[in-house]
Amino acid sequence: MLINNLNILIGLEVHTQLTKLRSKLFCPTPADYRKSPPNTYVCPICLGLPGTLPVVNKKAVEYAIAVAKALNCEVSDKLVFVRKHYFYPDLPKNYQISQYIGPGFTAIARNGYVKIYADGKVKIIRIRRVNIEEDPGRIVYVGSIEISPYSLIDYNRSGIALLEIVTEPDMASPKEARAFLEKLIAILEYLGVTDPREEGAFRVDANISFEGFGRVEIKNIGSVKDVEKALTYEIIRQKKIIEQGGKVERETRHWNPSKGVTVSLRSKEYEEDYRYFPDPDLPPMKLDKSLIERISSALPELPDNRIARFTMQYGLDEYRASVLVLNKWLADFFEDAAKIYSNYKKLADLLITDFLRWINEYNLSPENFKATPLHIVKLLKLWDEGILSVKMVKEILPQIIKDGIDVESYVAASGYVKIIDKSYLHKIVEEVMKEHPKAVQDALSNPKAINYLIGLVMKKTGGKADPQITKEIIQEILSSIR
Ligand SMILES: [Zn+2]
Structure with a gap:
């Protein structure tokens, strides 16, 4: 198999918290949870208790529109939330309130692009969609996900506003993926909607395949550098399998930054497995054209x-x-x-x-x-x-x-009061010689006349030129003239 002729396809799914918001996405609980003890920034809504109703954070929607516009996306005229069903301990409702593109519902924005520079070339990376969704809680593993004997759960993060930004598989190398992420981080920072340096505020799922072979998704990578490393590792791993005539499994893998390897987590789930349906607690809302225009014209x-x-x-x-x-x-x-x-x-x-x-x-x-x-x-x-x-x-x-x-x-x-930079002094000496051709003639015939030239250089530099170095430079130039 001539693997070097195969195209590499890399697509990214970025989850970025809107850290500049003061409260969570569907409740008034403060969003600045990082410095507080586990399970203190919670309320009945973000704990998913029965009888509670979510209310959407207006500022989060405005931030999402700003991001969508900055990513050159088409913004939808309606806001529809769906339930994405799965069971996981970090998800107290057993569903995540998210967005999805399907019959009757849509993401807040789609069809955008970002321009990147990689390897001296300009490239366009298409943005498939931008979703608003809530962050699940945080599962804390003791040691690491592979060896932890038990896991702890912290719901402080549950319900924090997230944007999910999904690209088309337009990147062809780990370097391009890195350039895209650096550009995206810069855009988010300029917009002032997030501080991507906050711990856990910026997480990436990267999918990678060789054209015609199975696609692997690497989940939850915490930094741009690690995305580049994980993708580089996966290219080598998949190449080996293909070269040996094997089959690359469609699966989800985990990046272990300390070991520098990806490990298999589970076979990849399919979108229909999530049973998306519109959230009856959050009826569709109209997004006014004037609101979108106002945000768009106020972009920094x-x-x-x-x-x-x-x-x-x-x-x-x-x-x-x-x-x-x-x-x-x-x-x-x-x-x-x-x-x-x-x-x-x-x-x-x-x-x-x-x-x-x-x-x-x-x-x-x-x-x-x-x-x-x-x-x-x-x-x-x-x-x-x-x-x-x-x-x-x-x-x-x-x-x-x-x-x-x-x-x-x-x-x-x-004591750096003397000018000792040779190239600088050389320039000054040349100027002085050009201005005083007679002094140069004198110095050529009489070695003692060099002192007059040195004096002129001293005068020109306010006495700061190093006399010894100046003398050497003058002698060099004189001997090159002779
Ligand atoms: Zn809450």
Whole structure:
């Protein structure tokens, strides 16, 4: 079997909590449950007790419309909830209130797309649908799902508003899946509907198959990096089976991040198994065109628009612009610094390479690193003036990020008052020589006349040029002229 000619099809199903909501999807219970003990943020509705009735959270619907619009979807003119039936301990009603596309009901939005950049290419990933649904409770396994002797249940999460965003199988590699998820996270962050960094707020089911073979779904992956790793693992596993003439089972698997493997959980259930039907407690509601239009026209600047603006306003190429923009805090940092520093490309380069690397290295979040835009601009200016070499910039940068040191006082205290950057001094020496051809002629015939040229360089740099290095550069240039 020539497996390398087979297409890989990857589709993603993303569950994202709308963490910016203050209450759950169908009851007034507070949604900010993470810091409280298990089973404290609950009420009769989200515990599914008899006689209770759900009331839909209006803000959740508005957020869903905003997300749908930002994903270029068609928004439905009605809101219909269905019951998705299954038994699981995390689901006290034995059904989940969700949405579904079928006769008489529909998802809140469908047929959208997201533009991604992967491997230097632009690609369109189609969005099949966006659903609103409630999160089940949380099952806590002691150790891990495979070895836990028992499981605990926490209903704090039960009834939290979730969006389910489903793509078409348009991604052809784990890298493209990662690029899609990074873009989606950025869009959600720009919209201000969720903080995807909150624990458990962003979960992914990934399905993957070789064209013509069985499709495997990997459930509940907790981070973008793990999605990429799990898919990479599955490609190798499925390839082996196909090459040995075997059959890839249609099944659901679990990703074990610590072991770096997927393990079989169960054979895949089919959609009809869930017996979807409209929820009689939540009659269909009309979604006014004017409401949809109002939300649509109030959308903030989204990543694609900001990338386009960065290329226009700052002259950055699309690659640099998108690395900045996909990290919203970094793009904000860049724009603050760009107000007081105009070599935008140099600024962008420092931010998307060493700066970002050190932030990750120290495991800092945008809230707790110490560098301000002013710190970075001061560093760049000292670099521009040749007082700091590239090497020194790279040495000082992590200290600015971690401890917020002021580069000017640091430079003064460390005695970096001399300009020692060779390429910078070379430029100055060349300028001086061009401006004083007679002095150059003198120096060519009389070695002592070099001192006059050194003096001119000192004058030009306000006395900061390192005389020894300056002398060496002048001698080099003179001997190249001779
Ligand atoms: Zn409740």
